[in-house]
Amino acid sequence: MKNKTVLITGASKGIGFALSLKMLSEGYFVIGTSRTGVIQSVAHENFLPIALDITRTESINKAHQLLLDRFDTIDSIINNAGIGTDLNQLTPDQDSFDSTFAVNVRGVVFFTEPLLDLLSKKGSIIMISSKMGSVGTCVAPDSVAYRMSKSAINMYTKILANRFSDHYRVAAVHPGYVKTAISETAKVHGRLTPEQSAENIFTFLESDFRTGVFWDSEAGTELTW
Ligand SMILES: NC(=O)c1ccc[n+]([C@@H]2O[C@H](COP(=O)([O-])OP(=O)(O)OC[C@H]3O[C@@H](n4cnc5c(N)ncnc54)[C@H](OP(=O)(O)O)[C@@H]3O)[C@@H](O)[C@H]2O)c1
Numbered sequence: 001m002k003n004k005t006v007l008i009t010g011a012s013k014g015i016g017f018a019l020s021l022k023m024l025s026e027g028y029f030v031i032g033t034s035r036t037g038v039i040q041s042v043a044h045e046n047f048l049p050i051a052l053d054i055t056r057t058e059s060i061n062k063a064h065q066l067l068l069d070r071f072d073t074i075d076s077i078i079n080n081a082g083i084g085t086d087l088n089q090l091t092p093d094q095d096s097f098d099s100t101f102a103v104n105v106r107g108v109v110f111f112t113e114p115l116l117d118l119l120s121k122k123g124s125i126i127m128i129s130s131k132m133g134s135v136g137t138c139v140a141p142d143s144v145a146y147r148m149s150k151s152a153i154n155m156y157t158k159i160l161a162n163r164f165s166d167h168y169r170v171a172a173v174h175p176g177y178v179k180t181a182i183s184e185t186a187k188v189h190g191r192l193t194p195e196q197s198a199e200n201i202f203t204f205l206e207s208d209f210r211t212g213v214f215w216d217s218e219a220g221t222e223l224t225w
Helices: 014-025 057-070 094-118 144-163 184-189 194-206
Strands: 005-008 029-034 047-051 074-079 119-128 169-174 213-216
Touching: 005 014, 014 029, 014 194, 047 057, 057 094, 074 094, 074 194, 094 119, 094 144, 119 144, 119 194, 144 169, 169 194
Parallel strands: 005 029, 005 074, 029 047, 074 119, 119 169, 169 213
Antiparallel strands: none
16 A cells, blocks of 8 residues: 655654654655755655755745655645744744744745645645644733744634635644753653654544644643634
């Protein structure tokens, strides 16, 4: 049987890296992106590293062309690349705001749109969001750009789920509080290893999930938008 193909952005480290290894071990063909295009720590015949800086149109176009040349279809897209430069910061600053929106929102939208034609008819798109983007449950005063960027990507998830209600399945997934380099506090206080988070995300991806859902993969429950 042909391997299923998954595209994972931000596969060089953290959750994207662990998820790449998990999906390779489950028999997927994995296309993993990083800005350098080199991910030396994953040496596997079913792994294709490609260069992508999601903030640069030229880089997005190049990555798209490579994908169109090499693949007839992709079964899943996992939009995982993300930054959190104002995490835990009380007030917003313009540099963090611009860079966070460039990666977490603008980058995700304009990387995903032209790829939709490549997605197989029963394909799925997972946005690695965060429960910090939940408007309904927010009681915190901090991380303005990060929280707002994840709320925006939640809205994009809903829009895509509405647009493709008859074939693709689209979901926003909170990966849990994970020990990664996204912030100093996550590195120290994260409850999950990237490997544990990857297991949970994989379980969700393989499940019979409802399109348009916002899912907490650490708790295994639905989240409030
Ligand atoms: N860690 C947590 O507790 C937590 C909680 C909730 C949600 N999340 C979300 O989970 C996702 C993964 O985060 P992580 O914790 O694994 O962080 P991480 O270890 O810092 O990894 C971030 C990934 O994003 C990529 N990236 C950064 N800027 C990019 C750009 N301009 N273009 C393309 N790729 C870029 C990085 O690739 P390069 O090699 O190119 O730098 C890296 O692979 C993010 O969307 C984050 O918001 C994390």
